[in-house]
Amino acid sequence: MIRIEERMEQSLIVKIVTKIVAILLALGISAVIFMSYGINPIYAFSTMFSKSLTPYGLSEVVTKFIPLELCGVGLIVAFKSGMWNIGAEGQLLIGAIMATWAALFLDIPDFTRLPLILVLSALGGIIWALIPAFLKAKLEINEVIVTLMMNYIASSLVNYLVYGPWKGSKEWGFPYTDKFPESAWLPIIPGTRIHWPTLLMASVAAFTVFFIMFKTTLGFEMRVCGQSRRVAEYSGMNYMKALMVSMAISGALAGLAGAGEVCGIHRRLRYASAISSGYGYSGIIVAWLSGLHPIASILSALFIAFLLAGGDILQVSLGLSAGIVNVFNGAILLSLLISEFFGRYRFRWK
C-alpha cells in the first residue's frame, strides 16, 4: 500500500530534482509531438544538440539568453510581489519603439544617442507596465487580462509604425524602418550576434535583483505584499507603492530587452513578431523554472535559450512551424506544475 504524506519542507535537492523531472517530462511531450509528425525524436534532439554545440550555435544561445534573462529576472520581481505580469512581451516591444524613436528621430549629439536609447527604452517599459499596476492597485482589476491586452496593443502599434509613418524611406515598401545610424548600434562580439553591453546588463541584473529582493527593505516589502495584501497593510506597508515599483522594475528590464533586440541585432524596427518571437512569454518560463530565484534564473534562462535556439534549428531543418516554441513553453510549464506535485508529497510503502 502506498501512502501519500505531505512533505513538510523541500530540501534544495528535492527542488532541483523536481525541476529536472519537469524538463525530462517536457522533452517527453515534445518527443511525442515529433513522432506524430513522423519525425524521429532522437534525430530531432540530436540535430538540436549538434547544431547548438558549435561555436556559432553557442553564440546563438547566448544571443537569445540576453532578452530571456532580462525579461525573466524582471518577471521574478513582479511575480514575487504578487503581480502576474504577462505583459513582458508588450513592454519589450514598447522599449523597442522608444529605442527606434531615439535612434531615428532625435536630433542629439551622437555620443549621447546610445545611453539615451537605453534610458528611454527602459522608461517605455516602465510606463507600459505601470498602467496595469495602477489599475490593479487602485481598482483591483485583474492584471492578467490587462497585461495581455496591452501585449496585443503594443504589437499592433509596432506594426502600425513599420507599415505606416515610420516605414523606411530608403527601403522599397518593405515593413521595416530605415537602418539605424551607427551611433545607435549596440556593439557586438565579432563573429557573433551577441550584443555584449546588454549581456552585461542581463547578468548584472540577476545579482542586482537578488540583492534588492533579499537584502533591502523595499524587497522585503515587495515579498510581503506578494504573499498577502492584508498582512502587508497590517504591517504598515504601502501596498500600492510596492506593486508599482515591482512592475516598474519588471517593465524597465523588458524595455531594455527590446532595445537590445533592435539596436543589437536588427538595427531597425520590423514587424512585431520579427522583433520578439515570444521572449516575454518565454520569460515567464524562465522565471518559473528558476523557482523564482534570481540567481537560478541565469541557469534557467540559458536552458530556455538553448531550447529556443534549438527550436529555430528545428524549424529550419525540419520545417516545423513557429508554434513549436509555444508548445515547448506550455509543455515545460505543465511539467513543472505536475512535477512540483511530486515534490510536495512523499511516497511511502506501508
Next chain:
Amino acid sequence: MDRETLVKMVGITKIFPNVVANDSVNFELKRGEIHGLLGENGAGKTTLMNILYGIYKPDKGEIYIEGKPVNIKSPKDAIGLGIGMVPQFPELVENMTVAENLAPLFPEKILGKKRINEIHRIAEEYGLPIDAEAMIYDLSLGEKQRIEILKALIRGAKILILDEPTTVLTPNEVSLLFKAIRKMRGEGKGIIFVSHKLPEVLELTDRVTVLRKGRVVATLNTKETNEDELVKLMVGRAVLRRYVKEKIVPGEEVLRVENLHVFNDKGGLAVKGLSFSVRKGEVFGIAGVSGNGQKELIEAITGLRRVEKGRIVIGGRELTSPIQFRRIASHIPDDRVGMGVLPSLSVLENLALTSYKRFSKFGFLKFNELEQYANGLVDKYNIIMPSLRAPAWQLSGGNLARLILARETSAECSLIVAVHPTFGLDVASTEETWKLLLELRRKAGVLLVSEDLEEILQLSDRIGVMYKGELIDVLDSEEADAEKIGLMMGGVKVD
C-alpha cells in the same frame, strides 16, 4: 453493546505535525442524553468531533454507531449515519438565500414554495424561527446558527454535535437554544455539547467528559460534580479567579475616537457614532458578541478601513493611514495566521514584520542587528522554534501567538490594540499574555477588544460594551460584573 449507546469512540488517537491532538480518547454517547465535552482551548475537543464527523481520519482507534463499527471517511458518510454537526462558526454561503443553502437537503431539482413552507414549519417547531428567503449576509450570527441546526434536524440527525454554540449568542438566544436542545433530547436524540464554559455545561448536560491536552481526564454525571472540581480537571490545578491589579494613575490620552461612523463591506453602517478614549496607564476593554461592529472599528482605528464620519486621534494627531498608525501603535490581531504572520516567511522575517524600518539604513536591512533583536525576543518570550530561518508555519499555535505578542509589545508604542489576544490559547499562555498586557499599561494605553468576558473583566480598568455598532455604556471595572455585562451584550442597558 446495548442499543442505548448511540456513539462509542474507542482509543481515538490523532497526531498533527506539532501536537498530539487526541491521545487514546474513549467517548460514549447514549440515546436521549446531553453529553458535555469540556476542555480548554486546544484540549482536543474540536479535533475529536471532526473525527466523528469525517473531516479527519483518526490515526488509531475505532468508532461504533449504534453498536456497529463504522469507517467515517467524509462528512457525507457521517450524515448518512445520522450524525449532524453544528459548527462553531456557521458555514453558509453568504451570497445565497437560506432556502438555497438548504437545497442540498431536499430531493427535488427545482426550488419551490412547498419546501420553503416546510422549512418555516420545522423552524417553528423547535422554537428557532427564521425567514427562508432571506440572504445569509443579512442574518445575525445567532440566526445563522439556527440554520445549521435546522440542517441537521432536516436530515433527521440522531446524533447532534454542537461545537461551542454559545460564543455567538446573546443571553436571550442562549435560553432559546437550550430549550430547543432539551426538546431534541426528549425525542431520543443524543447531543454532544462541546464547550469551555462551565456554567452552561453544568446547567444543560446530563454527563460530562473532560479533556485535557488530548486525553480524557474524567467522565462524570453532571449532577455529581461542581464548578471547582471541573476546573481542576480541565486545568490540572486551581485557578486564580481574580487578579489583583496594581493601581496606576492614568496619564495622557493616547487614543480618542469621536462620533465614529464606519461602513461595513456591504454598504451598511457597522459603527454608528462611537466615541471613547483610552489613556496611558489603563486598559480599556470593549466587550460584545462578535459581529456588532468590532471588526470594522478595529480596522478603522488601525487605518485599514475608511472613516465615513467622525475622527480618530492617535497620539494627538488625526489618523490618516496605516503607516501612521504603525509609527506609534501596535496591533495584536485575532486573526493570527491570516493577518499577523506570513507562514511561508521565516521566523526572523515575521519578527521583523512591523519593526523592520528600525533596522534599515539607506534602504538596506541590517541583518546582524535584526538577528540580535530577534534572538532577544525569542529568549524573552520563550518562543519555541527550530531556528530563526525556519518558516513560520512550523510553529505551533501557541508559539505563533507568542511571536506576535513579542513583536507587538517590545516596540516603544504608546497604544496597544489587542483583539481577542488569547483566543485558542491554553491556560498557561493565557495567563502569560494577561500578565504582559497588564504590565504594558505602565508605558502605554491598551485597547482590548474581546468576546471573552473573563478576559475583559480580569484586565480592564474601564469597560465598554458594543452592540449593533454603538457603545451601550461604559463602566468602571469595579461596577462591572459578568451578569451586567452579559445583559448589555444583548442590548439591554443596565442602570
Next chain:
Amino acid sequence: MDPITELISMVVSAGTALLLPALGEIYAERSGVLNLGVEGIMALGAVTAFYSTYLTKEPFLGLIVAALAGLLLAFIHAFISISIRSNQVVSGLALSMLGVGLSSLIGKSLIGVPLKYTIGRFEIPVLKDIPIIGGFFVQNALTYASYFIVVLLWFILFKTKIGVYVRMVGENPKAADAAGVNVSAVRYACTLLGGALAGLGGAYLSICYTPAWIEGMTAGQGWIALALVIFSAWNPLYAVVGSYLFGGVRVLQYRLQPYGFSPPLLQTLPYVSTIAVLIVFSSSRLRRRLGAPSALGKPYYRGAKT
C-alpha cells in the same frame, strides 16, 4: 435586408465566438476554477474542427471533435487545479501556450486550404423580416443553438439544485463539503463544460464564421471572453450583452477600414475596449454585490486549518 437587420446579424455572428467560451468559463469560475487556458482551447478547437471537417467532409463531426479537444485540455487543467491543487493561473497560461502552439503546428498544412463543407447560414422565414431584431434570425446553426444554450445555462445556474451546488462550491467549498456536496466532482464537471464550450467557440470561428484556417485565428478572443465573464457578473444572461457588444466592436473594426484608418490601429480596438470596459465596470458600486465567486482560484483542502 435593411441595413439595421444586417448590422445586427453581423454583430450577433461576431459575438457568438465570444459568447460560447464565455458561457463555459462562467460555469467554471462559478465553481471556483479559474481557467486562463480558454485562448489555447479555442485555438485547438478551431484547428481540430477544420481538420476533421476537411477529412470527413462532415462539419458537425468537426464540432464534436472540437468539443472533445476542449474537454481534453480542460481535463488537464482540472487535474492540475483540482486534484493536484496547483497554481491555477500558471496552469491556465501553460495550456493557452500549448493550445496555441499545437494549433499552429497542426494548422501549418491547412493554411489557405479551402473548405467546402461548412456550416452555413440559413434564414428563418417570417422571423427574419421583423424589423430590427430580424438580424437574430439570419445566422448559422451554432448561433441558433447558442440562444438555447444561454437560456438553459442560466436556468440551471439560478433555478435548480445543480446550480445551487455549483454556486456553493465556488462561494464556500467548506460549507458545500459539510453539506455533503462532492466539491471535486462539481468543479471537474464545470471545468470540462467550460473546455467543451471553448472548443466549440473555436470551431465556430473556423467552420462557421470565417470559414478557413488562419494562423493566429483566435487573436486574443479567448482573453476577451475571460474579460467578458467579469463584465457579465458571472451571469449567462449578461454575458449575451457583453458578447454582442464586443462583436459590435469587431464589426466596427471592419466597417472603419475603408475610411483610411490603418489596419493595425483598428486591430487595437477590441483590446482597448476590453480594458476600458474593465475600468468602467470596476468602479461601479454594484461590484460588491455582483463580484466574483469568493473561492475563485483557490484550491480546496478538506479540514484545512486556516
